[in-house]
Amino acid sequence: MDLFRAIYSSQPFGFDSAILDGILLEARRANLRDGITGALICRADIYLQWLEGPEPEVRKTLERIERDDRHLDVKVHVAKQVAERTFAEWAMLHDPAATWIWTQSEIAGGALERSTPEEITEFFLRLRHGGTANDAVGACPHTASGSGLDETRVPS
Numbered sequence: 001m002d003l004f005r006a007i008y009s010s011q012p013f014g015f016d017s018a019i020l021d022g023i024l025l026e027a028r029r030a031n032l033r034d035g036i037t038g039a040l041i042c043r044a045d046i047y048l049q050w051l052e053g054p055e056p057e058v059r060k061t062l063e064r065i066e067r068d069d070r071h072l073d074v075k076v077h078v079a080k081q082v083a084e085r086t087f088a089e090w091a092m093l094h095d096p097a098a099t100w101i102w103t104q105s106e107i108a109g110g111a112l113e114r115s116t117p118e119e120i121t122e123f124f125l126r127l128r129h130g131g132t133a134n135d136a137v138g139a140c141p142h143t144a145s146g147s148g149l150d151e152t153r154v155p156s
């Protein structure tokens with residue numbers, strides 16, 4: 001399949017658990033429809049999202065996401081064709097403030113802009129391999145499960 005990966009970051013606007021739950025509900029529903037899988041990492045000061053799927057669907061989803069007024073300053077860090085999915089079983093894995101490599105002050109100081117696409121990709125791969133710990137300052141609101149990774153999987 002023609003598989004495409006996009007990773008972007010953005011700045012949450014009006015960030016609380018109701019907004020986040022709404023985004024995740026919408027994202028998972030649309031992603032199941034569109035054949036998109038991925039992960040959304042969030043904190044009060046940043047969203048970082050990995051999307052994978054057929055290229056036209058990923059591009060259309062990105063366009064919708066860029067127009068969304070629940071966040072600002074969408075920056076695409078990775079956009080490329082890939083051989084296989086990394087988060088294959090997740091309509092949208094949600095990681096509330098996982099093992100952040102940057103503190104809030106580092107983000108505010110431009111750490112994300114200085115990081116390479118490879119570093120950002122590696123960050124997600126750590127998450128994929130279970131390296132999650134809610135040790136971040138200013139963690140985002142927890143969803144109903146309240147504990148780390150949120151278990152919404154694509155039916156097999």
Ligand SMILES: Cc1cc2nc3c(=O)[nH]c(=O)nc-3n(C[C@H](O)[C@H](O)[C@H](O)COP(=O)(O)O)c2cc1C
Pocket residue numbers: 023026027028030031040047049051061064065066067068070071092
């Ligand atoms: C941080 C964030 C992540 C989102 N992730 C997705 C996603 O993975 N898939 C998706 O279809 N929509 C996602 N959305 C929602 C879209 O921006 C959009 O509201 C939704 O796709 C419905 O678009 P429509 O009203 O134009 O049909 C996300 C929004 C935000 C703010």
